[in-house]
Amino acid sequence: MSSMKAVNDCQPSFVRGLWALTRRELKKWLNDPVMLVMFILQPFIWMGLLGKSMNISGLFSADNIKLPPKISLPGYAILSPPGLQEVVLDGAVLSQILAEISSRIMEVAFGVADYFSFMAVGMVSMIVTITAMFSGMSIVWDRRLGFLDKVISTPVSRTAIILSKILNAALRAMFQATVILALAYLLGLRFSPTFTPLNLLWIYTAILLLSVGLSSIFIAFSIRSTRMERPIQFVNLITMPLMFSSNIFFPASLMPEWMQAVVRINPLTYLTDIVRHLTILPIDVTALIVDFMYLSLFAAVFATIGVVLAWKYLTR
């Protein structure tokens, strides 16, 4: 016994430390089903209420407009041949034409015939954003409660401490995004014929990239803050503009030009685009490559910044 006590058998390993810290976070998360439901509830309500109420395709539908069976046009509206007094159109035919036009408009603007599918897919980006931000911020609690100081006093790798937060954010986001997609499907999301369950793997990769980038920003932002209120306020402030300045609710091509510029830098745009192409739209390989490249760059840059800043703090 005493000989064993004399031996110091610490062999700190990066992977083990990282996994231990990540597992702690995941356990805490699973232990709190109320929070889990709350997180999912928000995008669920959005897509259920906003997605269903913004029935854009209904705007043009003949049922909605209720054309009379006969529609007369004054003669001067007809340019050729000239001289006609009045022209009478068949309302039923016109309805068909309108329906045709409306579905063309939807196809061109949204890529799909129903707005709900378009918007529900965007909720994946929403939940990834919120989850990544809040998980990154949990470092404030660890700091306030002294847990962070205790971890720093152990030989575990400092990088593992920071990466565990990032990894935790990514894993949570992946899980919640899956739940959201399943809920959207139940509410009437229509997958494109090119959708296969294998596409989910790519979606997870994209979610991982976005959450790495976003959670790093938040770790760097909140690691010096001793109070929870400020980062929470910041999340509230930034979530809405981030979502509205992306293609989650509306296609970027129809926005004013200055707005399009913002949409193009917003990483949420790229995740939304990836998820759309892999679920409700036909696959467009070129677009996907561009999207993945952008997200990878975003993740790499901000993870580096986040780790460097956090490292500086941890070794002060």
Place this chain on the structure above:
Amino acid sequence: MIKAENLTKVFNRSLVAVDHITFNVREGEIFGFLGPNGAGKTTTINMLITVLKPTEGTASVLGFDVVRQSNEVRKAIGVVPQEFTADEDLTGYENIMLCADLYGIPREIAKKRALELLELVELTNFKDKRVETYSGGMRRRLELACGLINYPKVLFLDEPTLGLDVQTRIAVWEYIRRLRKEYDITIFMTTHYLEEADTLCDRIAIIDHGKIIVIGSPGELKDGLGGDVITIAVRENADVTSIIQEVENVKNVRKENGLYYVKVVEGEVTAPLIIEALRKKGYTVTRFSLTEPTLNEVYLEYTGRAIRDMEGSNAEIMIQRLHLRRARNG
């Protein structure tokens, strides 16, 4: 085991928390930092456990420099922080195993050790209960167990009984004594409880405003004040000053209104000797009392104020601690 030389920490370039302190902790002893809240105790610990970098000066633990060889230091020490840092949402066992993972202790060894340590702090029956259901004393014991998972050579205890009630406090002292005996480790602790420093520590450093004012064993510090005072009266009407004076350890004798005030070193040992000496010469002692100086008087002597002025209610302590944390975190 621990060496600090001119160790200094300045926060935000202006707040001097620790001011050029130099001390040495010997192998196997319990060394206490005694001082009021805000004296620089926790900052000192944080530098020794490699959480904070010193602004100036050097420190080493087990011969490893806390800055240059911080990883070696971390492997060899155990830390029990002031706060309850165990994760509330995990069980006691899960918390200890988390610590084991951070230290990279081989799984099989860690499992055995976790159970052994839980047994030591008498938490075996609660090991699978979530920490949020634990009482303050149980949490403190769990922290102790976590701090021992790597069988540290040196254990750092920051205010180990802060906020605990008197009974729990005494129980925690008992655990600390047992740790030292069974795991033969050196303990560095901070406290602002005089009684705790007095009963637990082999040597004490009194720290105030970031400076060490005096270092010594509780006995030495008290003796430094001039020793104990024995008050004696004899039935006979003769002057016995010279007889008392000749007894070993007696420093001086003063006679006043028929009473002899005797200043001595180590009062408990010397008192019987004086009585014996008087009896041999045929005198009968009719009155006797022994007053030992307390650490409180030592503290008063060195800092110019009583430490209890510094103690507040638990709520005050919490608030003060929060302010301190903010200052430290800058």
